[in-house]
Amino acid sequence: MADFDEELDASGLNCPLPILRAKKALAGMDAGKVLHIIATDPGSVKDFEAFSKQTGNELIESKEEGGKFHFLIKKA
Amino acid sequence: MEQKKLAIIATKGTLDWAYPPFILGSTAAALGYEVEIFFTFYGLQLLKKDLNLKVSPLGNPGMPMPMGMDKWFPVLGLALPGMEGMMTSMMKKKMASKGVASLEELRELCQEAEVRFIACNMTVELFDMDPSEFVDGIELAGAARFFEFAGDSDICMYM
Numbered sequence: 551m552a553d554f555d556e557e558l559d560a561s562g563l564n565c566p567l568p569i570l571r572a573k574k575a576l577a578g579m580d581a582g583k584v585l586h587i588i589a590t591d592p593g594s595v596k597d598f599e600a601f602s603k604q605t606g607n608e609l610i611e612s613k614e615e616g617g618k619f620h621f622l623i624k625k626a
Numbered sequence: 627m628e629q630k631k632l633a634i635i636a637t638k639g640t641l642d643w644a645y646p647p648f649i650l651g652s653t654a655a656a657l658g659y660e661v662e663i664f665f666t667f668y669g670l671q672l673l674k675k676d677l678n679l680k681v682s683p684l685g686n687p688g689m690p691m692p693m694g695m696d697k698w699f700p701v702l703g704l705a706l707p708g709m710e711g712m713m714t715s716m717m718k719k720k721m722a723s724k725g726v727a728s729l730e731e732l733r734e735l736c737q738e739a740e741v742r743f744i745a746c747n748m749t750v751e752l753f754d755m756d757p758s759e760f761v762d763g764i765e766l767a768g769a770a771r772f773f774e775f776a777g778d779s780d781i782c783m784y785m
Contacts, residue, residue: 566727605657
């Protein structure tokens with residue numbers, strides 16, 4: 551997994567909390583910084599793709615590892 | 627790009643139907659939408675500081691019943707005293723175990739994200755409700771006020 555600046559553990563949280571928490575975390579970050587999100591909700595895979603498309607914050611990486619989903623999002 | 631707008635009318639006051647307006651409102655706000663929710667009739671219950679919402683199996687054949695309860699309690703059984711309270715507490719437990727947010731949390735997230743809440747003035751008066759029982763930041767207004775925003779909205783939903 552590439553480098554990141556901040557981390558958000560949204561394990562155990564269900565829709566729409568991972569997205570809402572991510573939005574909040576990104577709001578406190580500078581442009582170009584990368585947020586690493588960990589989630590267990592399978593729906594979050596499509597949700598973070600859609601979040602990225604609609605907000606312009608780039609989804610650099612999305613993968614499953616050890617039963618958890620990991621996302622890297624770069625703040626626009 | 628101009629900011630998109632979502633207008634929602636919330637009319638239901640049960641625990642299950644309280645979720646859609648707050649889930650969609652908060653998510654849309656996170657995606658950059660400007661959001662207004664107009665609460666009317668039983669939907670006004672969702673604005674109370676003290677949320678005491680229930681879920682009812684009555685008149686709801688689509689509701690999954692645990693432990694084959696629907697076999698033991700056919701339609702009339704669902705009207706037994708205590709059934710509503712039992713279903714409500716089971717639903718709340720289930721939601722907590724699946725990591726579903728509480729209504730209070732989602733409502734707070736909406737307000738933090740500047741989702742605007744409007745209470746229908748006519749129904750507040752009809753039901754003799756006291757607006758001081760509502761959370762802060764509620765605007766009291768009528769149907770024309772709703773259309774001022776809804777008329778320019780990209781998505782408009784009735785719930």
